[in-house]
Amino acid sequence: MIGAVAGDIIGSPYERHHLTRTDFPLFEDGSRFTDDTVLTVATAEVLLDGGDYADAYRRWYRRYPHRGYGGRFRRWAARDDAGPYGSLGNGSAMRVVPVGWAGATLDEVLREAERSAAVTHDHPEGIRGAQAVAAAVFLARTGADRDEIRAYLGRAFGYRLGRTVDEIRPGYRFDVTCAGSVPEALVAFLDAHGWEDAVRNAVSLGGDSDTQACIAGAVAEAFFGGVPGAVRREAERRLPPEVRDVVTRFEARYGP
Numbered sequence: 700m701i702g703a704v705a706g707d708i709i710g711s712p713y714e715r716h717h718l719t720r721t722d723f724p725l726f727e728d729g730s731r732f733t734d735d736t737v738l739t740v741a742t743a744e745v746l747l748d749g750g751d752y753a754d755a756y757r758r759w760y761r762r763y764p765h766r767g768y769g770g771r772f773r774r775w776a777a778r779d780d781a782g783p784y785g786s787l788g789n790g791s792a793m794r795v796v797p798v799g800w801a802g803a804t805l806d807e808v809l810r811e812a813e814r815s816a817a818v819t820h821d822h823p824e825g826i827r828g829a830q831a832v833a834a835a836v837f838l839a840r841t842g843a844d845r846d847e848i849r850a851y852l853g854r855a856f857g858y859r860l861g862r863t864v865d866e867i868r869p870g871y872r873f874d875v876t877c878a879g880s881v882p883e884a885l886v887a888f889l890d891a892h893g894w895e896d897a898v899r900n901a902v903s904l905g906g907d908s909d910t911q912a913c914i915a916g917a918v919a920e921a922f923f924g925g926v927p928g929a930v931r932r933e934a935e936r937r938l939p940p941e942v943r944d945v946v947t948r949f950e951a952r953y954g955p
Contacts, residue, residue: 700743700949702926703796705934706898706916707735710909714767717905719868725895726933732942734766735913738794740942742815743949746801753818756794762941767909769875775819783821789880791820792828793910796917799836800953808837820877828877831856832914835885839921840955845889848922858882864890864900873906880907884914894919894926924955 712729741759745752760768760776768776772790775781795812802808809830816829831852838848849860859882867883874880884901891897897919901912920926926934935943 702920703913703917704736705930706912707909708732708934710902710912713908719905721899721903733909734768735793737763740945742794743797743945746797752815785822786820787822787824788875789877789910791816791825792832792881795829795833799833808833824877828881835918836921839918871904875907884911887915888918894923
């Protein structure tokens, strides 16, 4: 799970200052956790302790309300009686990573990913994006190779994953929809030679860098067997104790 958090932090300075290269500092003074980390931790807490996803997302949002959430999510989170709002944005995909670690079977992962998404992102594309990311994490952590992961995600979700980062980058534009950002984040992993390479690929797309680096970093952690120690330490240093506690508890129960 720290792979998602570290990716989010590394990508955060570049969300509004888009890069199209891979030679950038992993951490800067302005590197910080965003809504991706907050809601990923909320998902992890539900998987650890039970409860309702909607309640957890609202509760964690209210603890950290200034972390870059979308306007529709903020309005939803401000009202306890609000229902799902048909979003097809990548918010469902950025927070789903713990589901890919906690599920015992692929079918279980797909069902739980839909459940986590549907409290807000009940549009088919919002659910599809969450399921694709959770499935990628599950397949990566259970020994599937890159070709198997690419083939399954293409077949199950219709994503075009045969491209390379270098092929995507020239014509890519900032896009916060699942359909326009999740496949590219998955290619950033598929086109990588290690965890750091996956995150650098994701940021270099010049898009929604924190979310795409969060997704690529999550799948890369599962596939490559962890996150470099120096990266983990720097990411953890930037987390408040209650966030770090959920990450630690989740990894203790569901880690490799």
